[in-house]
Amino acid sequence: MNVKPSLFAAAVAAVLASVPAAAHHSFASEFDANRPVEVVGVVKEMRFSNPHSWIYITVKTESGEVQDWAFEGAAPNALLRRGFNRDSLPPGTEIRIRGFQARDRTNRAAGTQVTLTKDGSRLFVGSTGVGTPGDPTVEGGAAEQ
Amino acid sequence: MRRQHSLAAALASCVLLAACGPAGDSTTTASGDAAQAASGARPARVNGHPNLNGVWQALNTAYWNLEGGAAHAFPEQWRLGALFAAPAGQSVVEGGTIPYLPEALEQRDKNRAAWPANDPETKCYRAGIPRSTYMPYPFQIVQGDGDMMFVYEYATSNRTVRMANHLDPKEVLVDQWLGWSNGRWEGDTLVVDVFGQIRDTWLDRAGNHHNGMTVEERYTPMTENHIWYEATITDPRTFARPWKIAMPLYRRMEPNAEIFEYKCVEFAEPLLYGELLKEPIK
Amino acid sequence: MQSSKRVLVRGGLWVAGIAVGVSAAAQVPIVVATTPAEDTAAAVVDPNWKAPRTSWGHPSLEGVYSTDDMRSVPRDRPEEIETREKLTPEEFAKRAQDDANERDRVLNTSSYSSNSVGSRTFGWTSQVIDPPNGRIPPLSAEGEARRRPNDRGSYGAGPFDTFEDFHLYDRCITRGILGSAFAVVYGNGMRIAQSPDSVVISYEMLADSRIIPLVPRPHAQDSIKQYLGNSRGYWDGDTLVVETKNFNGRTSIGGNGIGVRHSDQLVLTERLRRVDPNMIEYRATVDDPLTYTAPWTVRMMWTTQPGYEIFEYSCHEANRAVAGGLGGERNYEERVREAQAKGLPIPERLASQPNLSPLPTDEAAFININREEHERQ
Numbered sequence: 001m002n003v004k005p006s007l008f009a010a011a012v013a014a015v016l017a018s019v020p021a022a023a024h025h026s027f028a029s030e031f032d033a034n035r036p037v038e039v040v041g042v043v044k045e046m047r048f049s050n051p052h053s054w055i056y057i058t059v060k061t062e063s064g065e066v067q068d069w070a071f072e073g074a075a076p077n078a079l080l081r082r083g084f085n086r087d088s089l090p091p092g093t094e095i096r097i098r099g100f101q102a103r104d105r106t107n108r109a110a111g112t113q114v115t116l117t118k119d120g121s122r123l124f125v126g127s128t129g130v131g132t133p134g135d136p137t138v139e140g141g142a143a144e145q
Numbered sequence: 146m147r148r149q150h151s152l153a154a155a156l157a158s159c160v161l162l163a164a165c166g167p168a169g170d171s172t173t174t175a176s177g178d179a180a181q182a183a184s185g186a187r188p189a190r191v192n193g194h195p196n197l198n199g200v201w202q203a204l205n206t207a208y209w210n211l212e213g214g215a216a217h218a219f220p221e222q223w224r225l226g227a228l229f230a231a232p233a234g235q236s237v238v239e240g241g242t243i244p245y246l247p248e249a250l251e252q253r254d255k256n257r258a259a260w261p262a263n264d265p266e267t268k269c270y271r272a273g274i275p276r277s278t279y280m281p282y283p284f285q286i287v288q289g290d291g292d293m294m295f296v297y298e299y300a301t302s303n304r305t306v307r308m309a310n311h312l313d314p315k316e317v318l319v320d321q322w323l324g325w326s327n328g329r330w331e332g333d334t335l336v337v338d339v340f341g342q343i344r345d346t347w348l349d350r351a352g353n354h355h356n357g358m359t360v361e362e363r364y365t366p367m368t369e370n371h372i373w374y375e376a377t378i379t380d381p382r383t384f385a386r387p388w389k390i391a392m393p394l395y396r397r398m399e400p401n402a403e404i405f406e407y408k409c410v411e412f413a414e415p416l417l418y419g420e421l422l423k424e425p426i427k
Numbered sequence: 428m429q430s431s432k433r434v435l436v437r438g439g440l441w442v443a444g445i446a447v448g449v450s451a452a453a454q455v456p457i458v459v460a461t462t463p464a465e466d467t468a469a470a471v472v473d474p475n476w477k478a479p480r481t482s483w484g485h486p487s488l489e490g491v492y493s494t495d496d497m498r499s500v501p502r503d504r505p506e507e508i509e510t511r512e513k514l515t516p517e518e519f520a521k522r523a524q525d526d527a528n529e530r531d532r533v534l535n536t537s538s539y540s541s542n543s544v545g546s547r548t549f550g551w552t553s554q555v556i557d558p559p560n561g562r563i564p565p566l567s568a569e570g571e572a573r574r575r576p577n578d579r580g581s582y583g584a585g586p587f588d589t590f591e592d593f594h595l596y597d598r599c600i601t602r603g604i605l606g607s608a609f610a611v612v613y614g615n616g617m618r619i620a621q622s623p624d625s626v627v628i629s630y631e632m633l634a635d636s637r638i639i640p641l642v643p644r645p646h647a648q649d650s651i652k653q654y655l656g657n658s659r660g661y662w663d664g665d666t667l668v669v670e671t672k673n674f675n676g677r678t679s680i681g682g683n684g685i686g687v688r689h690s691d692q693l694v695l696t697e698r699l700r701r702v703d704p705n706m707i708e709y710r711a712t713v714d715d716p717l718t719y720t721a722p723w724t725v726r727m728m729w730t731t732q733p734g735y736e737i738f739e740y741s742c743h744e745a746n747r748a749v750a751g752g753l754g755g756e757r758n759y760e761e762r763v764r765e766a767q768a769k770g771l772p773i774p775e776r777l778a779s780q781p782n783l784s785p786l787p788t789d790e791a792a793f794i795n796i797n798r799e800e801h802e803r804q
Contacts, residue, residue: 026581026582028581028777029581029582029585029587029748029751029752029755029777030581030747030748030751030752030755031751031755032755034775035794035801036787036792036793036794037793037794037795037796037801038793038794038795038796039795039796039797040797047745048318048319048320049741049744049745050738050739050740050741050742050745051599051740051742051745051746051748052745052747054745059796059797060797061796061797061798061799062797062798062799063799065799067796069796072747074541075541075613075614075740076318076319076738077541077543077613077614077738078540078541078613080318080319082539085318086318086319098793101794101801102751102754102755103751103752103754103755103756103758103759104751104754104755104757104758105758106754108747108751124539126539127541128539128540128541128542129541129542129612131582133787187623187624188483188623191482191483191622191623192481192482192483193482196623198622198623198624198625265744268744269743270743270744271741271744285625285627285638287620287621287622287625287626287627287638288622289481289482289489289620289621289622289623290481290482290487290489291489291490291620292489292618292620293620294618294620294627294629294636296627296629296636296638301634301635301636302634303627303629303634303636304739305618305620305629305737319738319739321738321739321741322739322741322744323739343744345744400644401644401647403638403640403647404638405647405651405653406653406654406655408600408601408654410598410599410600410743411590411598411600414590414598414749417749417750418590418749418750418753421750421753421754421757422588422589422590422753423586423588423589423756423757423760424588424589
């Protein structure tokens with residue numbers, strides 16, 4: 001069923017007006033929209049958990065240092081519906097991942113787009129409905145990064 | 146939907162339940178059961194099975210250490226004096242000790258050395274199965290005709306035991322702190338298969354742990370007010386072979402017994418977040 | 428052009444009512460409702476319909492439900508509708524179309540949405556049915572006085588100095604009884620199990636649960652105050668009536684349990700009645716003169732959704748919201764001190780409150796971790 005984007009927006013606004021659009025906690029209290037980050041690393045583990053899933057990656061920097069990073073993803077229900085399962089990002093998978101760094105400047109970020117090195121396929125891991133910049137489920141938000 | 150017991154099984158089960166009178170008879174009518182429920186009496190059977198409904202609690206030291214041992218203090222907790230030391234207790238492990246693989250034993254020792262800060266219980270994390278059963282808090286079994294629920298006072302944790310529409314363990318997509326539970330009756334024993342449990346749960350306060358175990362629990366009524374609880378733990382990554390724990394569970398006999406809230410997240414917050422406060426708690 | 432690769436999940440397990448085994452090609456057919464769902468309930472269609480019984484003779488409430496079908500029913504009735512409880516046919520047709528559009532977006536087009544969707548359209552003008560205008564009465568003076576700036580928790584402006592600057596949901600403690608029932612964007616599931624002496628309601632979010640003893644004895648002693656109070660239930664014909672007291676006054680009544688806290692004198696009376704094999708009518712009356720100027724009643728239908736699977740939303744164990752918010756605030760204070768010491772301008776605090784700033788459009792805007800750019804800025 002093809003519906004014009006403007007109708008989508010109106011429909012979304014009408015539905016959302018009657019229901020709190022807020023998910024567990026807000027993006028902005030924990031992450032910084034002014035710190036978009038990206039990194040290439042190797043998946044150590046993907047953890048399905050509530051309220052958010054986590055992707056733990058090992059990163060090699062240009063100076064040869066090894067850093068551990070954790071990228072937050074959506075809750076399992078949302079990821080599973082997007083086609084994720086436990087085998088989607090097995091340990092050892094090399095990925096490029098983008099996100100927004102934590103406000104406390106630790107090695108954590110709110111993940112958005114994941115690109116697999118081996119075949120270029122993309123997975124969106126981001127949480128929606130928490131105020132992430134460019135939330136693709138809200139009008140004006142981009143589906144791609 | 147009543148199960149047809151053989152005469153021998155019916156006699157055996159009613160002796161076990163000390164209810165060999167009309168009330169314990171599996172031919173009680175639905176209206177009879179309803180009348181009993183209305184009068185406050187507890188029917189001996191629910192939908193043909195032993196009635197496990199009630200508030201239950203273990204009364205041993207398993208929550209300190211499944212393998213038991215002598216009474217001992219924790220030197221860093223000296224300010225709590227005699228309030229906080231582990232009492233002596235017997236092992237609830239069949240054979241006495243847990244058959245660890247060497248590497249896993251090292252991990253247990255590391256867990257012990259870093260206790261209590263690293264114990265999931267300290268942080269008010271869910272205790273998993275079987276630890277939830279023998280925590281020093283009561284739990285309630287809610288058993289009707291369909292899926293059963295176990296509600297644990299500790300951290301208001303709860304789980305559903307599916308009596309129908311069993312999950313295939315291979316289909317589990319997300320591990321859970323209390324795992325996933327398929328239940329069935331073997332005679333008068335409730336058998337629960339627990340799988341898909343998150344690897345971070347511990348088995349007690351002594352650092353006993355696992356790396357992805359499956360558990361087979363057995364709840365067998367001993368008397369109307371006692372259940373014999375067994376749990377067999379299988380985890381080839383951690384233990385050399387499956388091993389078993391067993392203990393009685395006691396019904397809380399107060400006429401107004403009920404479980405309350407032990408929503409302990411707020412008790413753990415100073416520990417978890419204390420250093421990050423504007424006025425740090427150190 | 429993105430090639431959104433969907434991974435086929437083994438077994439096609441249904442998750443939250445959505446077929447996860449759907450490949451990129453298959454679309455979920457969307458139906459636009461033509462009859463208000465409340466009119467299709469078995470008890471409405473056939474006045475002689477009776478709820479099935481448990482083996483011991485109680486009406487059966489058991490099952491897994493959600494309030495997903497309530498997502499398009501506003502809690503408070505638009506003022507212009509006054510005392511009318513049902514939508515006109517034109518209003519219903521519009522809501523049914525809006526529901527279909529949202530479901531199509533979430534299930535077929537978006538591929539990113541975390542939202543949960545229902546499968547029916549109800550024709551009620553509001554969830555609140557008493558007072559007759561369908562709107563929650565104003566707060567009393569005491570209720571107003573209880574407002575706090577940090578009632579909005581992590582969605583507010585902070586500052587985030589201590590864990591109590593976050594609300595109970597941020598902290599993964601509870602959403603309260605009604606906060607656990609009001610439909611929000613996802614996680615609206617609940618499970619009811621029952622025995623001859625108890626009913627237990629377990630809520631999907633936070634895996635919260637409460638036991639309702641069916642035995643005729645008084646509530647627990649006054650000094651036992653709890654987040655979800657202390658409940659006593661009894662059967663009134665086919666309706667389960669639950670009276671709950673002993674609240675600790677730390678919860679709020681609203682979506683996700685966010686808002687002004689009610690008092691510890693709240694008496695909550697709930698009524699649950701099965702009206703259809705797939706529907707439980709749920710009413711809750713809020714009586715708290717220390718918070719509201721009048722008692723009020725909300726009505727929802729708890730409905731089944733095909734294949735709805737409740738996952739354990741254990742929350743606290745993986746919660747980073749409080750630590751992240753507190754740590755972020757301390758980091759900001761540190762950067763302010765540094766700026767002041769160097770005579771530099773004070774950095775901006777919360778980058779995107781209120782929500783949604785635009786995506787960076789320039790590739791160069793991304794801080795590259797491999798090149799250690801995060802350490803130099």
